Amino acid sequence: MPESTTPHVSPTRHAPRFGANYTPTQGWxxxxxxxxxxxxxxxxxxxxxxxxDHIRVFPLWPLFQPNRTLIRPRAVEQLVELADAAAERGLDVNVDGLQGHLSSFDFLPAWTQTWHRRNLFTDPDVVAGQEEYLRTLAAALAGRPNFLGMTIGNEINQFSDGPHPDPDRISPGQAASWLERMLAACEAGAPGKFHLHAEYDAAWYQDEHPFTPAQAARLGAATAVHSWVFNGTAQRHGRTGTATEQHAAYMIELAKAWHTDPHRPVWLQEVGAPAPHIPAEHAAHFTEATVENALDCTDVWGVTWWCSHDVSRDLADFPELEYSLGLLTTDRAIKPAGKAIARLVAHWRGRAYAPAPRTTALVLDSDPVTATNRSACAPGGTFFEAWTALAAQGARPAVVLAEHAHDTAHLAARGITATVTPEEVD
Incomplete structure (x- = not known):
């Protein structure tokens, strides 16, 4: 597994970045x-x-590239106009290219579906079309100083495996090859920018899923984490449980176990307060607890909340929780979670970000490339519950792969002085 296809660059910072995934108020x-x-x-x-200080922006792939050889110039111009408007307001921009999948809806161009059904990850023509699309978007923004870089797509791994109803099955090797090609296309369009990829938690929690933790942790400029407690965490541990309030921190530490660079940045790129698991009256507390716990981990690049504005009730067929995830209403009024984020931003402004190393690490017995037994890391799994128990005891646990548990150089580089196995946790 190669370590990266793009440079591990990150915008200079002295405090964590705070942003939002931009959901437009008019028309979503x-x-x-x-x-x-x-x-x-x-x-x-x-x-x-x-x-x-930043937003994450989502073009809809079928609207921008309705034909494999047509990337609409006006759509690209509108993306640039949005980025320029963000710059005027002091906001940097990350662009997700392949949409892909958003809030339970799939957005795939017609040239990949039905009569033109082709594998999204392996068909030569489809992959070449994706490369040109990502390169084009990156190149259009390359000269903008507020352009952070590209994310290949939003949780596009969900198309590769169940529970998607019609997955494009691939192997882990094919997933890695596809990621490398897509990252290279982003780099070709905007050299030296902060290009990465992002998966939903099947990559970390689902056995035999073709997108793996090693890919997430070693390809691209940073490791992206998407933390959602509706995945069984809040159902099992409740709205104020340690596992719920530290789920994002757990995923950050789990990701770092696969890093080959001990100071590779981790971007908490999606996290939100989903009702009814997190009731509206508890959203502010959950927001503050989640962010504070995440920033108790080292090497966090930033936190990007899902999402900026609520989804209008005029739009039909969304899962109920999707309508109320915004920091602001559709009328742009600040909600309690938004006020909590504003307080956190004010608290961190101008402060150095230097959390103490996590000196105790829970040992994860898993293959360092294929990540066997990922279900043990999922909510309810033996590893997940052991980490939660340690956290509840105040241990601030890190995670280390079993192959590194006795590697003194690896442990020292991460500041780890003690290890414990799940079987040893009370």
Whole structure:
């Protein structure tokens, strides 16, 4: 497994970055069909007042590349206009290219579906089309100083395996090859930028899933973590349980177990307070606890909340929890979670970010490449529950792979002075 296809670069910072995944108030991500720059500016104004420094932006792939050889110039221009509007408000921009999958809806171009059904990850023509699309978006923004870089796509690993109803099956080797090619395309379009990929938690928790922790931890400029407690964590441990309030921190530490660079950045790229698992009246507390616990981990690049604004009730068929995840309402009023984020931003402004190393590590017995027994790391799994028990005891546990548990150089580089196995946890 190669360590990276892009340089491990990161914008200079002395405090953690805070941002939001931008969900437009008018039309949700369908706003690209009726792009209104004034409405976008108003949305961004409401985010800037929270003190945020970046947004993550989602083009809809079928609208930007409706034919394999047609990447619509006007759509690309609108993306650049959005990025420029963000710059005017002091917001950096990360762009997710292949959308892909958003809030339970799939957005795939017609040239990959039904009569043109081809594997998204292995078909030569599809992969070449994806490469050109990512390269084009990256190149259009390469000269903008507020352009952070590309994320290949939003949780596109969900297309590769169950429980997706119609997956494009691939092997871990094919997944790695596809990721390397997509990252190289981003780098070709915008050399030296902060390019990465991002998966939902099947990569960490689902046995035999083709996208692996090693890929997440060794390919691209950072490791992306998407933390959602509706995955069984809140159901099992409750809204204020240690596992719930430290789920993001757990995923960060789990990710770091696979790092070959002990100071590789981890980006908490998606995290939110989903109702009813986190009731509305508890959202602010959950937000503060989640972020504070995440920032008790070293080498966190930043926190990007899902999402910026609520989804309008005028839009049908979303899962119920998707309507209320915003930091602001569809009228751009700040919600309790938004106020909590604003307080955190103010607290961290100008402060050095230097959490103490986590000196005790829980040993994970897993293959360092294929990540066997991933289900033990999932909510309810033996490893997950052991880590939670240690955290509840105040141990601030890290995670180390069994192959490194007696590697003094590896442990010293991470500041680990003691290891414990799940069987030894009370």
């Amino acid at each position: 991500f369908h706003h690209w069909l009726d792009f209104d720059l004034d409405a976008v500016r108003a949305d961004l104004d409401s985010l800037a007042q929270l003190g945020l």
